[in-house]
Amino acid sequence: MGGTVTQLWRFFIHIQQPLWTCKGSVGKEEIKIPGKLHSDLEAELFLWRPILAGKATMIEYREGAWTLDDILKINSLLTMQDDIEAANVPKLK
Structure with a gap:
């Protein structure tokens, strides 16, 4: 059961903090590529x-x-x- 709870927790975290952000800008940071990875996945x-x-x-x-x-x-x-x-x-x- 612990694995299922962990998977659900990660799912809801990723909804709030997407792993990939579409092109444009993130906050005040201008993006030179079509998008930006979430820092956890980038690591x-x-x-x-x-x-x-x-x-x-x-x-x-x-x-x-x-x-x-x-x-x-x-x-x-x-x-x-x-x-x-x-x-x-x-x-x-």
Whole structure:
């Protein structure tokens, strides 16, 4: 029963504090990307990034197939890949 209560508690917290805010501004802060992650989820982004990129799965994480060192390395490689792609995009004049 404790897990269900915890899940419900997190659900209601996320309603009050959305994990993603649509484009525009948050308070007085101007947003340069189409939206902004809630700070709690932003702190976990290094864990979610390999999953979102299709390099890891939740099952692999839960089974312990990835170490923290592995996750940090794949994040560095994904950043490198993003930087290389950005450098090769033709600049608009």
